[in-house]
Every structure is written in structure tokens, then in C-alpha cells.
Amino acid sequence: METTLVSLAHGFAIAFQPDNLGYAFLGCLIGTLVGVLPGIGPLAGISILLPVTFGLNATQAVIMLAGIYYGSQYGGSTTSILMRIPGEASSVMTCIDGNAMARKGRAGAALCIAAVGSFIAGTFGVIMLTLVAPPLATLALRFGPPEYTALLVLGLIFLAYMSSSSLVRTLLMACLGIAIGLIGIDNMTGHFRFSFDLAELGDGIGIVPVAVGLFGLGEILSTPSHKIAGEVIAPKLRELLPTRKEWREAAGPIARGSGLGFIVGIIPGSAHVISSFLSYALERKISKHPEQFGKGAVAGVAGPESANNSASTGAFVPMLSLGIPTGPITAVLIGALMIHGVSAGPQLVNERPEIFWGFVASMYVGNLMLLLLNLPLVSVFVAVLRIPYVYLYPLIIMFCIVGVYEVNNSIVDVWIMLIMGVLGFALRKFNFDPAPLVLGLVIAPLFEQSLRQSLVMSNGNYFIFMNRPIAAVLLGICVLLLSLSAMSFFTKRRDWRAKLAEAEAGETTP
Amino acid sequence: MDRRSFFIGTAATATALAAGPSFAQETYPSRNITIMVAFPPGGANDIITRPVAAELEKIFKQSVVVENKAGAGGQVGAQVAANAKPDGYTLLSHNNGISGYAEVDKLFDRKPKTTREDFVPLARLAADPVMLLVNAEQPYKTVKEFIDDAKKRPEAIVYSSGGLYGATHLPVAIFEKATGIPKLRHLPTNGGGPAVTALLGNNAQMSTQTVSASLAHVRSGKLRALATFGATRSPAHPDVPTLKELGFDAEYYLWVGLFAPKGTPAAIVQTLSAALDKASQTEAYKSVIEKIGQEYAYQNAKDFAAFWEADAKASDEAVKLIGRVG
Numbered sequence: 040m041e042t043t044l045v046s047l048a049h050g051f052a053i054a055f056q057p058d059n060l061g062y063a064f065l066g067c068l069i070g071t072l073v074g075v076l077p078g079i080g081p082l083a084g085i086s087i088l089l090p091v092t093f094g095l096n097a098t099q100a101v102i103m104l105a106g107i108y109y110g111s112q113y114g115g116s117t118t119s120i121l122m123r124i125p126g127e128a129s130s131v132m133t134c135i136d137g138n139a140m141a142r143k144g145r146a147g148a149a150l151c152i153a154a155v156g157s158f159i160a161g162t163f164g165v166i167m168l169t170l171v172a173p174p175l176a177t178l179a180l181r182f183g184p185p186e187y188t189a190l191l192v193l194g195l196i197f198l199a200y201m202s203s204s205s206l207v208r209t210l211l212m213a214c215l216g217i218a219i220g221l222i223g224i225d226n227m228t229g230h231f232r233f234s235f236d237l238a239e240l241g242d243g244i245g246i247v248p249v250a251v252g253l254f255g256l257g258e259i260l261s262t263p264s265h266k267i268a269g270e271v272i273a274p275k276l277r278e279l280l281p282t283r284k285e286w287r288e289a290a291g292p293i294a295r296g297s298g299l300g301f302i303v304g305i306i307p308g309s310a311h312v313i314s315s316f317l318s319y320a321l322e323r324k325i326s327k328h329p330e331q332f333g334k335g336a337v338a339g340v341a342g343p344e345s346a347n348n349s350a351s352t353g354a355f356v357p358m359l360s361l362g363i364p365t366g367p368i369t370a371v372l373i374g375a376l377m378i379h380g381v382s383a384g385p386q387l388v389n390e391r392p393e394i395f396w397g398f399v400a401s402m403y404v405g406n407l408m409l410l411l412l413n414l415p416l417v418s419v420f421v422a423v424l425r426i427p428y429v430y431l432y433p434l435i436i437m438f439c440i441v442g443v444y445e446v447n448n449s450i451v452d453v454w455i456m457l458i459m460g461v462l463g464f465a466l467r468k469f470n471f472d473p474a475p476l477v478l479g480l481v482i483a484p485l486f487e488q489s490l491r492q493s494l495v496m497s498n499g500n501y502f503i504f505m506n507r508p509i510a511a512v513l514l515g516i517c518v519l520l521l522s523l524s525a526m527s528f529f530t531k532r533r534d535w536r537a538k539l540a541e542a543e544a545g546e547t548t549p
Numbered sequence: 550m551d552r553r554s555f556f557i558g559t560a561a562t563a564t565a566l567a568a569g570p571s572f573a574q575e576t577y578p579s580r581n582i583t584i585m586v587a588f589p590p591g592g593a594n595d596i597i598t599r600p601v602a603a604e605l606e607k608i609f610k611q612s613v614v615v616e617n618k619a620g621a622g623g624q625v626g627a628q629v630a631a632n633a634k635p636d637g638y639t640l641l642s643h644n645n646g647i648s649g650y651a652e653v654d655k656l657f658d659r660k661p662k663t664t665r666e667d668f669v670p671l672a673r674l675a676a677d678p679v680m681l682l683v684n685a686e687q688p689y690k691t692v693k694e695f696i697d698d699a700k701k702r703p704e705a706i707v708y709s710s711g712g713l714y715g716a717t718h719l720p721v722a723i724f725e726k727a728t729g730i731p732k733l734r735h736l737p738t739n740g741g742g743p744a745v746t747a748l749l750g751n752n753a754q755m756s757t758q759t760v761s762a763s764l765a766h767v768r769s770g771k772l773r774a775l776a777t778f779g780a781t782r783s784p785a786h787p788d789v790p791t792l793k794e795l796g797f798d799a800e801y802y803l804w805v806g807l808f809a810p811k812g813t814p815a816a817i818v819q820t821l822s823a824a825l826d827k828a829s830q831t832e833a834y835k836s837v838i839e840k841i842g843q844e845y846a847y848q849n850a851k852d853f854a855a856f857w858e859a860d861a862k863a864s865d866e867a868v869k870l871i872g873r874v875g
Contacts, residue, residue, distance in 0.1 A: 090599055092769050177769030183752035226737050228875030229713045238628050241621025307746050362765050364742045380840045384765035448618055496734050
């Protein structure tokens, strides 16, 4: 413990050197821009700037590149809240309640809560990274395919709490998402499934084009069909800050989101994507007013936004202490370190402490910079809403197309987004919620792969899920959740969902 | 201006325009060159191609743009490059994967989208020998112990790969054939990183990964290298024998090559390969290769063509050995 603090102090000495401070700021600034501008994602941003860092030393390079990564997580919520365009998969949940808040004139409050939540979650993540990285990293390694499968089963159960529409509609959307998620090469046998001879569909349907299409484009397409004349959602300047009540509502979700996100973020693989989904479902499950979700609940912004930031910090744990990438972005960062002659791995902290601790300390500083950078920007961003729809929406469509193309340089992705836009429009007209579809799409390929990998490991024996402690505990939680729901069915207590279904039935039978 | 002089003028302009392209060809390159990398940013292909592009820029005095066109294990990039205009302005950076697509397609009765004939090899930028690695918790200290156990317990030892018929799957098939052991059990993952993670977590017991991808983990003691698929011992692992030394005919590298689409004029191919030869001698290129833990393994167009021919044959054979799994 004491040695950790001494090392950290040493790290701060490095992080506070003027040029390192400059590079951290530069990274955070670029990251914020990358996060806000839909035309470019963090992965592309880091890759393009990677050659620029050749002239720097390894510490400076990693401080700057990592700044782009976690900086972009701050900015990612902006377009979700203001325009209902998720810049990446983890911002999907922010679209729902964040945009609903914006429509009620609380855009500023939503952006502030997202920024502060991100700051708290990011800082919490770094503290955890400082204190418990090595033991947690070993835990991450024990997270193999069976544990993954069990986690995703939990995710599927949480799915039922995701949506404001009735259970049948939610499940329908989820099934559609899962079906779409099965498109692509079968990793186990090499068959192309439903790819219509397009190699571009080999890796499946991307989450970003689907999310941008369903939420962003679907929203824009449906706007002209209802009356918007005179609808101004830009608030006055003094209304930018959240009220005391909103802060109170945000506190719990931020704390839970930070913890949940960090744990999920440590897991190698693409699980960090589901951290914001899980947080949203959790908040709704424990909320006293679950019916407010989807209509601008503060918790629906605070929880997921904190979770995805904390998860992006958690992702550094296996990267720094084991040299294992948790996703494409950490893979690029490991590559960047390699180019500077540093191999990320268990020896990093001992062989090159100045890099490890300098980097960790720079993240404390970087998170503070991001908060100071983002709060004043809130008023600037909110001003965007003052632009009349006639000019704003064509611009948004352009950004959607450019942004989706940028992710993989793929024109097929643009077509997917356009098709999903039309689907999103139709779903909106028929009152279906697209969020479960996106979660289904996220979970399906991961679930399929980890389930089949587990069965390869066990040679077809399903008991592998019970024999491994972590998997067994996760599955135990699933059983508990299901039996709790079953209990309420027997005790005939009507929960909010039953009330909702009744209200819906009432609407259709006049 | 009367009609006649207008006609003459037009004809003269048209002739000049028609002559244009042949003139431009003499001064190749006269505009931006794009190198398509068939893999995502941050991978070995990407990291190695970028400094080469920067050197070509200096030689040609033209921008050389690196564009990642990833997808379907490199097939998307290969397909796009194969259909690009063969004018020397679109090149492809690819790896071993480019050899095997046609053979895999044959296996599944699909019409191959690209074959080796669609590409002209320009240079081999890197070749990283593959190592036979086991999780350090496993008892195997030598290849012989591993083989003995594999024979005793068929299909019990699990190995991880970055994907079916990929560059970390084929060497296992080559190893199985060379040693005559019964088939091992395959755990496919989606990429080199996850395959190493599976091995580190002991969810797989063996994997074949490159020297640069595994060095840090071998040094930290979490993985053990039993043998190398290289022709000579790796300087990073002087104590680890080659499979050839042990009497097994198995050799495999994960290489990175540059290609031009079929039909690219010979003169342009020559210009490009001369420029690449020059770029390969620069300090910038050599230092990147060294820093990512690889040995200098540049081959010019002629040597690479011969190497590719032999390597692709071995790859086709390995694909056939694996066969259809489902």
C-alpha cells in the first residue's frame, strides 16, 4: 500500500512535467472532439495520430493516445443527448433518456450530469486501477468462455427490464436483434451465413450502423410526420445546470454505474459494450419510478454514462498488468507501446515504472481536465439545438453517413444504416422500442461464440458451466432473478409492467 | 473562327488528350498512391505498412495513403484490391491469409472470389516465425513430451487459434501431419489477441503464435515455448529448438507482403519494387521491425514470388488436411 502511494507520487511528478501535461491535454482535447464529431471514432483517431507520436518518448505517446480514448468517452454522450445519435454502441442507452430530457428542455442538465458522472466514474476507475490492478488482472484471466456465457445469460435476463414497451414487444425486438446478430461467418465451421455473397457481411452486421440508423436516422425520418412548428427545446442559460433534485437522483446511479462498469470493463473481450446496458436495466429494476424511464429519467443518463466511462478505465487493467487487449482500442495502444520498444505485460510496472505510474497519474489529471473542458462546452453544445430543423437535420444525416463510413471504410455499412433508418422509422410508427434490438445484436454473436467455445473445451459436456465457480455464481444469480419474477407471478402482485400492459391494452380497445 | 479551324483545333486537343495517359505512365507516380491494409489498425500489418508508406512518400515525392479495409479475415481487403484499377495507384498489404481463400472456398463448394492469380507480389515486408507455445501450468517441457501425451489422449488437448483456416490454425495442422499425432481439439477465437488470452487463462493448453505476439508472455513465465516453426532458432529464444532440428518437417511464418492487382504494367511493378528495395534499407523501417520484436526478413519481388509459391502450396495442403469441420 505504502509503496503504491510512493510510486503514485513518483507518477504524479512525471505527469506534472509541463510537456507531459501538455500531451495529456492535447489527447483529452482531441478525444473530446473525436467523441463529439460523429465523423470519426476513437479507434480511427488513435490510429491516425499513432505515427505522429514516433517523435515522442513512450510515456508521452501513451499519455496522449490514452487521453484520446477516455476523452472520447466523455464526448460520446453529447450527440446521443442532443440528437439521439449514438456515436458508439455504449452510448445507445444514453439516447433514450438523455434525448427525452433534452426534449423536456433539460439538455443542459443531461450533459452536465453525463460529464460529472463520467468524471466520477473515470476517477473511481483510476483509483481502482491504482489499488487493485494486479489481483484483479488474475481474475480477468479466469474469465474464460464459460464465465462469458453465464454473464451473457444474465445480460439476456436483464434485457427484459430494458424497454418501456410491453414484454411481448421487448422480446420481439430482442429476437429480431439476435437473429440479425447471427449473420456472418460461423467462427466454428467457416460457413458464411445469410451473407448473400458479400464478403463485407462476413464479420456480421456492425453495431454502430444499426444503432445510428435505428435511433438517429429513424428519429429524423419520423420528425416531419408530426407537428414540430414552434417546438424549441433550447433552454435558457440559467436552466443549463441540473437542479438539486436532479443531482440527488443522479448520485446513486453514478455510484452503482461506476462499480458495475469497472468490473465489466476488466473482462477481456467485448463485454464492456454491455456495461451501459446492464447499468440501465439495473437502475430501472431498483428504481421507485420505473415508469419514468424512457421519458427522461435522470438515472437513465447518469447510470449508463458512468458505467461506460468506468468500463473504459477498467479495460486498462488487463492491458497494463497482463498485456492483454480488451478490445480493438487497447490493442492499438499495446501496438503503440511496442513501437516505442515497450512491451505491455506483467513486467511493465517493474521494468518501466516511469511509464506505468506516469500513465496512471496522467489519467487522474486527464479526467479533471476533461471535466473542466466539458462543462463550459455544455452551453455551446446546447446552442446547436437553436438551429432550425430545416438546416440541422440534413447536416445530421450527412454526419451519420460520414461517421458510419469512417468506422470500417465500408460502403456496405452505410447501406445497412440507411435500411435500419427506414426500419427505425417504421418501429417508431408502431411503437416498438429499438433498444432491445441493439442489445440482442450485441449479445448474439458473443453468446453464440462463448457457448460453443465452452462446449469445445468440455467436449460437449454442459456441466462445465456448473463446475467453474465464477460461471456457477453468475448462473445462480440468473436463477434467483427468474424465480423472483416467477414469485410475483404467483402472488399476483401487479408490477409496473403489468400496469403498463393494461394501459396499452386499454389504448387499443376503445 | 470558322468551322474548319474549329475542327482542326478539336482534333488536335483530342490527340493531345489521347496521348496524355502514355505520357503520364512515364512519370509514374503522378498522384496519390493508396495502400490498402486488409486488417484493422494496430495489427502487425498496419504497424509494419505505415513506416514503409512513409518511406515511399519520400522516394516518390507523392502522398502514400494507408487505408484499413478490414473484414472477414482479410477477404474484404483482398477482394477490393483485386477489383481495383491495375494502374499502380492501389496496392494491397496482406498476410498469409491471401494464399488460402481460394482453397477454403473450394472446400465449401463456393466460387472463389479471389485467387492467387489476382495479385502480383511486390515485396515481403516481414516474416515472423510461429512458436509452439503451451500454458506454463501444463507439464510439457519438450515437444516430445507433448507429442507423447497427444498420442495417449487423442482429441483431449485443446489449442486456441485466431480463426478457422487462419495463420495460427494452419501451423497446427502442419505440426499434426509432421509428427503423426492424432488431431488435437480446436478452440477458434476471433483474432490473435483472444487466442493468446485463451492460452494465458489455461482455457486452451496449446497455441501457435508468432515470436512477437508471445515474447512478453514467455518472458513473464506465463507461457512456455517448446519449439519454433522457423528455419533457424530465434535470437529471442536461443534455447528453443526448431522443429526441423527435432526431425519434423514443419516450417511456418506469419508474413506481411505487398501486392499489386493483376494487370499492373510491368514498368510500374519494376518502379515499385525498386522503391521498396530502397525503403527496406532505411533506418525507419528497420527500427520498427526490431522494436516490435521481429527479425529483418525483407524479400524483393523475385525472392518473395518464389517464397509465396512454396508457402501457398503448404497452406493449401494444410487447409485440405483440416477439411470441413461442419
